[in-house]
Amino acid sequence: MADRADRAASTQPKQGLPKLLIVEDDEGLCRQYRWAFPEFQLLFAGSRPAALALVARERPPVVLMDLGLPPDPDGVSEGFATLEAVLAATPHAKVVVATSHGDREHALRAIAAGAYDFCEKSEEIELLRSVTARALRLSDLEAENRRLSEAVQPGAVRRIVTRDPGMLKVCRDVERLAGAHVTVLLAGESGTGKEALALALHELGPRARGPFVAINCGAIPEALLESELFGHERGAFTGAVARSIGKIESAQKGTLFLDEIGDLPLPLQVKLLRFLQEQVIERIGGRTPIPVDVRVVSATNQGLDALVAAGRFRADLFYRLNPVTVRIPPLRERPGDALLLARFFLGRFRGEFNRSLRGFSAGAGAAIETHGWPGNVRELENRVKRGVLMADGPLVDAADLELAPVDAEHWPDLRTVRLQAERVALARALARGDGNLSVTARLLGISRPTLYDLLDTHGLSRSAAEPRDAASRSPTPDPNRCDAPPS
Numbered sequence: 191m192a193d194r195a196d197r198a199a200s201t202q203p204k205q206g207l208p209k210l211l212i213v214e215d216d217e218g219l220c221r222q223y224r225w226a227f228p229e230f231q232l233l234f235a236g237s238r239p240a241a242l243a244l245v246a247r248e249r250p251p252v253v254l255m256d257l258g259l260p261p262d263p264d265g266v267s268e269g270f271a272t273l274e275a276v277l278a279a280t281p282h283a284k285v286v287v288a289t290s291h292g293d294r295e296h297a298l299r300a301i302a303a304g305a306y307d308f309c310e311k312s313e314e315i316e317l318l319r320s321v322t323a324r325a326l327r328l329s330d331l332e333a334e335n336r337r338l339s340e341a342v343q344p345g346a347v348r349r350i351v352t353r354d355p356g357m358l359k360v361c362r363d364v365e366r367l368a369g370a371h372v373t374v375l376l377a378g379e380s381g382t383g384k385e386a387l388a389l390a391l392h393e394l395g396p397r398a399r400g401p402f403v404a405i406n407c408g409a410i411p412e413a414l415l416e417s418e419l420f421g422h423e424r425g426a427f428t429g430a431v432a433r434s435i436g437k438i439e440s441a442q443k444g445t446l447f448l449d450e451i452g453d454l455p456l457p458l459q460v461k462l463l464r465f466l467q468e469q470v471i472e473r474i475g476g477r478t479p480i481p482v483d484v485r486v487v488s489a490t491n492q493g494l495d496a497l498v499a500a501g502r503f504r505a506d507l508f509y510r511l512n513p514v515t516v517r518i519p520p521l522r523e524r525p526g527d528a529l530l531l532a533r534f535f536l537g538r539f540r541g542e543f544n545r546s547l548r549g550f551s552a553g554a555g556a557a558i559e560t561h562g563w564p565g566n567v568r569e570l571e572n573r574v575k576r577g578v579l580m581a582d583g584p585l586v587d588a589a590d591l592e593l594a595p596v597d598a599e600h601w602p603d604l605r606t607v608r609l610q611a612e613r614v615a616l617a618r619a620l621a622r623g624d625g626n627l628s629v630t631a632r633l634l635g636i637s638r639p640t641l642y643d644l645l646d647t648h649g650l651s652r653s654a655a656e657p658r659d660a661a662s663r664s665p666t667p668d669p670n671r672c673d674a675p676p677s
Contacts, residue, residue: 207231208326209248213241213255213272214288215263219311223254226315227322236260238272245279251329252322253285256311257296266296270303277304277584281548282332284325288318304548304584328552347394349386351534354524360387363516368394373466375451375511376489378518381568384489385449387518391487392445400444405437408453416458417474426475438471441484451511452492452503463507486511521563521570531567532558535574536586548584556596557588613648620650 210230212223220234233248235241237260244250253276257269273285284306289297297308306325309318347361367374368391376384385404392402410418421436438446448454454462465471466486470479488511497503521528532550540547550558554577563569577590588595615634623629631641644650 208252209233209250210322210326211235211241211244211248211250211253211255213253213259213276215256215258215260219256222315226319229323230326238268238275241272242275242279245276245283249280249283251283251333252325253283254288254318254322255285256288257293257300258290270300273300273303273305277548282329284329286318286321286325302583332555347387347390349390350383351531352524352527353530354519354527356519357524357527360516360518361390364390365394367391367514367516369396371485372514373486373488373511375494375515376487376518377494377515378489378491379520379566380491381566382518382520383567384491384518385447387516388445388447388449388487388489392447392485395445395485397444397485401441402445402447403437403441404447404449406449408450412455412458415455416461419458420461420471420473422474423476426473430475433473436471436473438465438484439473439480439482441482443483444485446484446486448486448488450490450492451488452490452494452497454503456502456504459504459507463504463510466507466510488512521566528558528561528563528570529555531570532574535571536578539575539578543578545578545581546584547578547581547586549586551585551587553595554586554588554591554593557591557593560596561593609648612644616644616648616650 207230209232210227211233212220213235214220214223215236224232230252233244233250235244241253241255245253255269255272255276257266257273258264259268259272262268269287273287276283276285285300285304287297287300287305287308288311289300289308290311293310300308306328307321309321347364350357350361352358352361364387374388374391376387378384388404389402392398405418407415417434417436419436419438421434421439422430424430424433448462461471465482469483470481472479494503494508494512498505498508521531529550536547536549539545558570565572573591573593574586576592577586580590581587616630619630619633623633627638627641631638634641636644
């Protein structure tokens with residue numbers, strides 16, 4: 191029977207349809223499958239060699255296979271060997287295992303080995319069709335994510351992985367500023383990559399051969415910070431048994447990176463301001479001015495203007511530090527970057543810890559996309575590292591990342607996302623136009639009839655869109671307003 195199935199291994203002439211490989215040696219079931227999946231281009235194989243040959247040639251996104259294959263049709267050894275070989279040949283394929291009644295143990299073992307799902311042969315054919323259709327949708331989504339990942343625009347800022355337009359603009363700004371001898375302030379939340387961008391400013395500029403010296407102004411006690419920045423002479427204070435060169439002086443002909451500059455104590459702000467104005471320093475206990483030629487890049491996760499208003503940061507130092515400010519968007523405002531970065535970190539840690547992982551499960555991918563990432567890229571990196579170390583199977587799951595599980599099957603489709611965005615834009619335009627239809631249409635760049643259609647589509651009546659107190663402000667009816675009576 192296997193020989194006949196192998197000879198019958200074929201592609202149904204349905205060009206343009208997604209491919210479904212069916213690994214089954216029962217010709218009766220194969221005939222049933224032929225009419226059960228009209229939305230697929232079907233491939234049939236009755237043995238492991240035939241299945242692998244079709245996988246190599248056709249690269250099907252979905253595989254439906256039986257575990258009872260010859261030469262072990264009454265067992266599962268050949269089926270599991272075939273499953274392992276198929277996944278090794280095409281790791282991104284979604285394999286659905288067709289099991290016998292009550293064979294749950296083998297089905298769960300198949301899932302642990304990398305199969306996408308299982309379904310009993312005796313179940314309704316509609317259920318099997320639903321499972322394979324769901325597998326295809328997930329395969330398409332993952333393929334699109336891989337395509338977008340490969341489309342990341344290369345740039346000179348090699349430590350930044352992104353495809354977000356806002357972050358790409360930040361990288362372009364850094365490239366332009368690298369060659370200019372100007373003090374730059376990097377503003378962004380903790381973990382957004384400020385030090386990586388500061389290093390790029392150094393490496394892409396004329397001071398690349400000089401040192402890059404970084405100091406976190408909030409991580410060093412105030413009593414020690416002055417010595418760390420400016421250095422000290424021997425005998426300057428108790429314990430100063432030798433001369434010490436400070437961070438500023440160490441950065442001679444290079445770049446000094448002052449991280450978390452908002453935490454700098456007020457007394458040191460005065461000394462730093464003098465250095466920025468005159469390009470000279472004095473070590474603690476010294477009397478000789480020391481000229482220093484460095485470029486200063488600072489970073490903050492706080493609003494320095496608010497600190498100035500509160501009297502916690504000097505206004506003159508603030509203006510010295512930020513002739514140019516580069517604002518870095520948080521990860522939650524960079525759509526698609528979380529999963530892109532997660533795959534990047536997975537590849538790095540997979541090699542570092544010698545783990546043979548194939549990627550993220552559908553639930554983990556959805557959880558990564560929906561998590562708010564308050565710790566930004568640093569939090570994501572740490573969670574992926576944990577996931578690589580803790581994963582039991584071939585895929586990293588949401589629990590391995592310590593993220594709340596998300597039902598990937600209920601992920602919103604493109605039409606739903608578009609409708610949601612459309613409704614938000616419509617509501618904002620109506621609010622900005624104060625209910626005036628002509629103004630609203632002009633803001634949206636559409637015609638009045640199209641605006642009427644949008645209002646109907648989203649269930650927004652023209653009177654409901656009007657501000658509640660509009661009548662008191664507009665006693666004279668305006669034919670352009672949402673609540674105007676028909677002419």
